[in-house]
Amino acid sequence: MQPPYFEYHNPVKILCGENALDRLPSELRQLAASRPMLLTDAVLQKLGLSNTLLDIMDAEGCPPACTFTDIPVDSSLSVVNRIAALYREKNCDSLLALGGGSVIDTAKGVHLVLSGNTDDILSLSGMENIPRGRHIPFIVVPTTAGTGSECTGVAVIRNEEQAVKMEFLSPFVAPDAAVLDPRMTLRLPPRATAATGMDALCHAIEACSCLQKNPLSDAHATASMRLVAQHLLPAVENGADATHRLCMALAATLAGIAFSNSMVGAVHAIGHALGGVCHLPHADVMAVLLPHVMRFNLPRAEHHYAELLPFLVGWEKAADTPKDERARAAIRCVENLTARLHELCGLPVRLRDMLVREGDFPRVAQTAINDGALIVNPASVSAAQVEQILHQAY
Amino acid sequence: MRRTLQKIYLSAVLRLVHAAICELQSLDKAAEGELLGLPVGLRYAICTGHGAPALFVEWDGAGLRRLREEPAQKCCRVRIKTMADAFILFTGRMSLAHLYARHGLVVAGEIADVMRLARLVNLAECYLFPAFITRRILPELPRLQASPLRLYARVFFGFLTNRY
Ligand SMILES: [Zn+2]
Numbered sequence: 001m002q003p004p005y006f007e008y009h010n011p012v013k014i015l016c017g018e019n020a021l022d023r024l025p026s027e028l029r030q031l032a033a034s035r036p037m038l039l040t041d042a043v044l045q046k047l048g049l050s051n052t053l054l055d056i057m058d059a060e061g062c063p064p065a066c067t068f069t070d071i072p073v074d075s076s077l078s079v080v081n082r083i084a085a086l087y088r089e090k091n092c093d094s095l096l097a098l099g100g101g102s103v104i105d106t107a108k109g110v111h112l113v114l115s116g117n118t119d120d121i122l123s124l125s126g127m128e129n130i131p132r133g134r135h136i137p138f139i140v141v142p143t144t145a146g147t148g149s150e151c152t153g154v155a156v157i158r159n160e161e162q163a164v165k166m167e168f169l170s171p172f173v174a175p176d177a178a179v180l181d182p183r184m185t186l187r188l189p190p191r192a193t194a195a196t197g198m199d200a201l202c203h204a205i206e207a208c209s210c211l212q213k214n215p216l217s218d219a220h221a222t223a224s225m226r227l228v229a230q231h232l233l234p235a236v237e238n239g240a241d242a243t244h245r246l247c248m249a250l251a252a253t254l255a256g257i258a259f260s261n262s263m264v265g266a267v268h269a270i271g272h273a274l275g276g277v278c279h280l281p282h283a284d285v286m287a288v289l290l291p292h293v294m295r296f297n298l299p300r301a302e303h304h305y306a307e308l309l310p311f312l313v314g315w316e317k318a319a320d321t322p323k324d325e326r327a328r329a330a331i332r333c334v335e336n337l338t339a340r341l342h343e344l345c346g347l348p349v350r351l352r353d354m355l356v357r358e359g360d361f362p363r364v365a366q367t368a369i370n371d372g373a374l375i376v377n378p379a380s381v382s383a384a385q386v387e388q389i390l391h392q393a394y
Numbered sequence: 395m396r397r398t399l400q401k402i403y404l405s406a407v408l409r410l411v412h413a414a415i416c417e418l419q420s421l422d423k424a425a426e427g428e429l430l431g432l433p434v435g436l437r438y439a440i441c442t443g444h445g446a447p448a449l450f451v452e453w454d455g456a457g458l459r460r461l462r463e464e465p466a467q468k469c470c471r472v473r474i475k476t477m478a479d480a481f482i483l484f485t486g487r488m489s490l491a492h493l494y495a496r497h498g499l500v501v502a503g504e505i506a507d508v509m510r511l512a513r514l515v516n517l518a519e520c521y522l523f524p525a526f527i528t529r530r531i532l533p534e535l536p537r538l539q540a541s542p543l544r545l546y547a548r549v550f551f552g553f554l555t556n557r558y
Contacts, residue, residue, distance in 0.1 A: 126503055126505075
C-alpha cells in the first residue's frame with residue numbers, strides 16, 4: 001500500500017563493475033578536484049588495496065595531496081574533528097574514502113564539518129537541520145559489501161564521552177560518487193564477507209518493514225534481498241569469484257539507498273547500543289539480532305515479512321508456502337542463512353559468542369530506546385522489551 | 395480564519411501537554427522515570443510552523459519549567475515543518491513517529507533527546523485523548539497509572555492557580 005506521503009533522495013552517482021576504480025581520477029576531474037585527501041585504514045594499506053588506488057591516481061597524474069590512515073575500527077567524533085583540521089592545514093580540495101563502514105562514516109563526518117564550515121561536528125547534530133553547505137567533492141570506494149554507507153544520508157559516529165553511537169542525518173552527507181569495483185572486496189575474508197552481507201540483508205529487511213517504507217525504498221530493498229539470497233553463500237565459499245563479489249557490493253549499495261529513504265528499525269537501534277556500550281562489531285551484531293527482532297516485530301509486521309519471502313527463496317517456493325505461513329518462513333530463511341554461515345565461517349549466532357556480559361544489558365537497553373532508529377520500528381519497544389530480546393539472543 | 399483558529403488551538407494544546415507532563419510526574423511512574431532521566435538543564439523548543447505557536451521548556455532537575463522565550467543555546471529544537479502537520483499531530487490523528495516517518499520534523503540537537511520527548515508526548519496523549527483515538531495512532535498503549543479525569547482536574551487547577 002502506498003503511504004500517504006513519502007520522500008526519496010539519492011544524489012550519488014554509482015560507478016559499478018569491472019575496473020570501475022580506473023575511472024575515479026576522471027570523476028575527480030569532473031568534480032573540479034585536484035588535491036584530494038585520501039582516508040583509509042592501516043589494514044587496507046597492508047592488504048595493498050590503497051596501493052591499487054594510489055597507482056591508478058599516480059598514473060592519471062592526480063595523486064592525493066594528503067593520506068590519512070589512522071582511522072580506528074570504531075571511529076569517533078574527535079577523529080573526525082582531527083581529520084578536518086588536517087584537511088585545512090594541507091589545503092586539500094576534495095575527499096576520497098577507501099574502506100569499510102568506519103572509514104566511510106568518518107569521511108562523511110569530515111565532509112559535514114568542512115562543508116558546514118565548523119570545527120566541531122557536534123554542532124551539526126540533528127535531523128534535516130543542516131543546510132547545504134560548501135560543496136566539497138567527495139568520492140567513496142567501499143571495501144566491504146554491507147554498510148551501504150556509500151549511498152546513505154546518515155553518518156554514524158561514536159561519541160566517546162557518552163559511550164553512544166550518534167547519528168548525523170542529512171541528505172547532504174552523501175558523497176558525489178561511489179565506486180563499486182569487485183577488486184576491492186576480492187580479499188575480504190569469508191567471516192567478514194558473511195557478517196557484512198548479513199548487515200546488508202538487515203538493512204533491506206528493516207527498510208521494507210519500518211514506518212517510513214515507501215515504493216521506491218521497497219524496490220531497492222527487494223532487489224538487494226534477491227542478490228543477497230543468491231550470492232552471499234557463494235561469495236563466502238568462493239571469495240575469488242568477481243561476479244559474486246560485485247553482486248554483493250551492489251546488494252549492499254541497493255540496501256543502503258533503501259534504508260537511507262526509509263530508515264532502519266530495532267535491530268539497528270539495539271545494535272548501535274551494543275556497539276556503543278560493549279564495542280561489538282556492527283555487522284556481527286546485526287546477524288545475531290535480526291531473526292530475534294523479526295520475531296518480536298512479527299505481530300505488527302507480519303504482512304511486510306510475508307511479502308519478502310519470494311525475494312529470499314524465489315517465487316516458486318514462496319508460492320508453495322501457505323499465505324499465513326510466509327512471514328514465519330521468511331524468518332526461518334534468515335535463521336537458516338545465519339546457521340549456514342556459522343557452519344561455513346564461524347559467524348556468531350548468539351551474543352554469548354561475542355564476549356558480551358549480560359550485566360551490560362540494562363545499560364544497552366537504556367541506550368537503545370534513545371536511538372533514532374527505534375522511532376520507525378513497526379512495533380513500539382520499551383527498555384524491558386529490549387532486555388528481553390537481548391536475553392533471547394544471548 | 396482557519397489558520398487563526400488552528401493557532402489558537404495549538405497554543406492551548408501546547409500549554410495543556412506541558413501541564414499534563416508536569417502533573418504526570420507525580421501521577422505516573424513511567425513519566426516520572428522519563429523526566430528524572432533527562433539531563434538537568436536540557437531545554438526543548440517545540441515549534442509548530444512558521445509564525446505559529448511554540449513551547450519552550452527546561453528540565454531543572456525537579457520540574458519541567460516553561461520558558462518565556464526561545465532559548466538561545468543548549469537546546470533541543472524540534473520544528474514541525476508545517477502548521478497543518480502540527481494540527482494533525484495535536485488533534486490525535488497522527489503520532490509523532492508517523493510524523494517523523496513523513497519527514498515532518500526538523501531537529502537541531504541530539505536525536506536521543508527527541509526520543510525522550512517523543513515518549514513523554516505519547517504518554518501525555520494517552521491521558522489527554524480517549525483510548526479509541528490513541529489506539530489508532532500508537533502501536534501499543536501504556537497502562538495508565540492514574541485516571542485521566544484526575545489528571546484533567548489537576549491540570550485545570552494548575553491553570554486556575556496560574557501554575558502553568
Ligand atoms: Zn547496519
